[in-house]
Amino acid sequence: MFEGLKNKLQNIKEKFGHSIKDAAGEAVREEVRPETPTSAHAEVSEPVFEPETPAVEPLPETRAPEPEPVPRTPPPEAPAVPEEEPAVEPKRFGGIVSRVKTLVLERELVISEKDIEEPLFELEMVLLENDVALEVTDAIIGYMREDLVGSHRKLGTPVDEIVMSALRGALLNVLGDGLDLLEYIKVHERPVKILITGVNGTGKTTSIAKMAHYLEANGYSVVLGAGDTFRAGAIDQIVEHGRRLDIKVIKHQEGSDPAAVLYDTVEYAQGHGIDVVLADTAGRFHNRKNLMNQLEKIRRVMKPDLVVYVDEAVAGNDAVVRAKDFNDLVGTDAVMLTKADMDSKGGAAISITQTIGKPILFLGTGQAYSDIVPFRPEAVVDELLGVEE
């Protein structure tokens, strides 16, 4: 899932790392150059530093002494120096250099916009090339810039950590908090009514079956409403899913009023103490006025707790545009993206929440009923950034 984007983010992460390391390297060079000639004599005359810092070539691993001289005390304990040290090291100034290095290490690096301008631009291109919507790309770049530029980082802080933290924060910001359906059902009055909408051919009915399987596996009873009375064979399809999953399906004749079917489904659930109603609807394009009016009627009659919009992850930016149109016209509460296993870009998954302000509920990841993954932003970001669990 999202391998293309994942690989490119890995490269970008490294580029940010190099840029920041370069900036840190310059800071070290600047510190060393002016201080060594002027302070050399004064520093050498300090008796405290002579015994434990002989004038030999300091190794990069050398543990540096405390910067402040403490008169008439035993040799001071070396402070813990972070592993990632600036590599620039003049060879001739012995203990003085060690001291300067310590000063630099204890000082901070302020990352300027110039330092990360190039990787930021590359990140922007990578996101756009992977179909991340323009406004979401802008938001991610904005968060990255805000997080990194002008920030004070200890020079010894591992660079990877800085970049990872900024990138992770930026992605989490656009992915939002997600929506835990099990938690939602737990705290809402039963039956929880979930209306599934979306365009034709994106795998709505199969996604309903997957959701039903997921909910039953988590201890909730489900009834399915065959609300797609428009498409030939849609009722048979959901009835077959119900049979395979051993879940009750409420259906009417093909061509009947879907609002009536779904009303009956809710009645059935109330009468039988069912936890969740999953209501199928006909696939529709947002520009088909009569079908959109029908959806409005279904909403009035069924009063769903959640309206879930289903689309394909592989549709990329088109899915984002459609989700936005649907949300503007009929309102949605959450999104499910199907065929995420076929999507190497991840653009839709990253963009939808920020664009329409609604969370992603599930990702469909294959052909089997169990191929459904609750969308957890942290897990998705970890996956994208190659963080091992």
Added chain:
Amino acid sequence: MEHADPRELQSLQYYLNEYGQQAEVFARQLEMMDQQRVEAFAAIETLRSLGEAQDGTVLLPIGGGVSVRAAVPDPEKVLVAIGADVTVERSNEDAISFLEGRARELEASEKKVAETIENLKRQMNEIAARLNAAYRQQQQTVPGR
């Protein structure tokens, strides 16, 4: 198979149809990807030959097999739709490497989709074999009809 349950037969037939439909959807997707890849290669070819065109004049197809002569004032700068409905100006060389990257990605995706189609076909063959066996048995249990 002991005896052919009509519901089982119906279900198998249903699976067969559903997998068939899914395979068709993936096959269409594969075709589209292949077409995009061919387009990318054609564009790479064109970009490479832009600089070689005499007087910067090239033939621009306008559909229906008709082309017009068009002058490209700066073949080194081209506009590339990179995704997310965003078009950026890139150098000829960068545009070529972008298209090469896109073609590589499409190839990888095509491989994946082709694998899925193969899996679906394999499952369909298994179901078809079971269906055939069930129908044969049904015919044997009702001789003379």
